Amino acid sequence: MPNSELMPIGVFAQRSGLTSSALRFYADSGLLPPAEVDPVTGYRYYDADQVARARVLRQLREIAMPLTAVEAVLDAGADEAARLLDEHIVKIEWDAATARQKAAVIKAALSGTVPGLLIATLKGPVLADAVEQVLTATAHEPGMAVLAGLHIEASDEVIALTATDRYRLSTRTLVPARPAEQTWAGTVDGDDLRAAVAEVRRSVLVRIEAVPHGIWLRMPAREDRHCRMLPEEFPDHRQMFASLGKVTTRATVSKDLLLRALEEHPCEHVALHASDHEVNVQHPNDDHPGISLPATVRGDALQIRFEMTTLYPALSTAIGPDVMLDLRGHDRPVTIRSADRGDLTTLAMPINFDHAA
Template identity: 40%
Template sequence: MDENDALMNIGAFARRVGLAPSALRFYDDCDVLRPAHVDDATGYRYYAADQEPRAVLVRRLREAGMPLTDASVVLDGTREEARAVLEGHAVRARETAASARSAIEEILRDLPGGVHRTAVARLGGAELASAVRQVAPAVASAALREEFPVLGCVLIELDHQEVRLVATDRYRLSVRALRPTSIGPIGPIGGDPCRILVEAAKLKKAACWALRMPEIRIEADEQGVRLHSDTAVRDLPTADGTFPDYRMILDNLPATRHRIITNRTALRAAIAAAGHDGPLTLRADDQQLTLTPRGSAPSTPPAICTGPPLRIAFDPGVLLPALDAGVGPDVLLEISSPSGPVIVRSADQGSFTTLVMPVHDTSADGKG
């Protein structure tokens, strides 16, 4: 049997490798993919089966937008030369895509109605549930929500790097930042984050569902928030209102003058044992922390105290949930003054921050 009988004509080979016959003729003319045999009488091109890998690679390189001069290096150069060309093309492709996206977004902004933005982020389901657990306790009580409904909501904020959950009742502010595994279109580069308000009760129910999912895709736009798993979708309708500018609060915090590091469990136990009959006074002096509940004996849990002597009072009902929301054995209190917001941090989770307002220390009235 003639060896040419084992060859494929250009049409059959084109279908096999996913290239048009016209493209194969072009690659022949460019000396990129020469046929195995050309009939002298008819000029018909024929290809061998062992040419298929090269043809498929040519197709993939062209689909990636690679010029033929660079593609030839990948096809016929050394491994090192091919890697250098591919990496260089990847950098240029990213830069081109970013420029194109910026140009399109600018055009969209000029269209009537502006940009319809949909933000997309992927998170672990357990990670999202943990963030909701930490932040949701900071929403306002039912009585305060009747007057200020927005304080019964959690702000979900997506920008180009993070997903943030924020809640406040005006006496406490909780912020949890999450780093998604991927984050999609947010809108104009450098523009404002996508900000969505969701009722805390609905978000907590959705978090219980998300806890069982390995990964959750968050989609947020003007119509609401949708949580996608591999098999289901949970809708979270948005709430109306203007959420307090928490960034302004954080950016304008006074400089820290006092730092107290103590065991979170011990501090929590001392507060819980004191009850909620009145303010809890904290006194830090000479590396000693003293807790004095109203009407109870003081306690001195181990602590590291830095800064000048300090006396500050808290409502146990406000401080205790802030401690419960943290993780790890230690808690850090950063204090600027006895009357300013106190930052409550966890040494094991820098992405979660709570602000707690102190109260008037009635036990110090009349004392110099």
């Protein structure tokens, strides 16, 4: 007779979330043998201590982990189990990306798709750098998929790349080696573009073609990459730029010195005080003099405060040795530009004084 503290397979199934048939399968595979089997009836009984293992087993199978890997995770220590899980997720992501690319090729073949509308032909390294710079202003937020995308606008003269996470907005314009066949605009999945950047960087030229539901990155001597379109409407960034208002203070400062001062800053909030011939990096609520940086400042003296997670990436992606900060007041967006190249522009939203308190 079984121990009265053991539970029959049906009760154990309810507590573990596994079906009875799954428990029999895992018992026969050696992953989760019962604590006791009645020699007469063949009924299987489980111990309460096995519930935790059974639940983890179920969760591992829910993320499509193969049995051999499941066994390794269950029998490993915490650090090794975490490493095995990370390896499994990387493989899933790689398989998914490969499947998306193959599916795009198959769909094109099935529909007899002819080459898409030419958006632009660009130098691969230039396009890769621009995509990486602008994508720093993206975010993954539930219900707002468009914030994870890169908006592309093509004309016969330039191609503009724009992204925003609501706290920053970055836009960069590029002059194509070959212009668009007609004006075009759309928002492309940022993760697809990130996955393609390494190949784009190694291609001398990249031909960007628009097709239904996506774009193709055509690269000579390399595998073409497909990036999906996002259906949501991109925020009206042109209206945002148009409504910024007059610049009251303009400060030009060394990008490297400013980034170094931010790296040494101990708080999550930071205040910039622009006056005379300097920009001072301060604690928002401290009378300490902070770190003074030489700068060219024109206009009114002004202090403005930021979240470090907003300001630092906005500055780090700037092009060239210097950055130009166009300030409009302590509560207005700041325009951050490269002092000698204006083709990458970033808006950074400040925080109010109460928030920084």
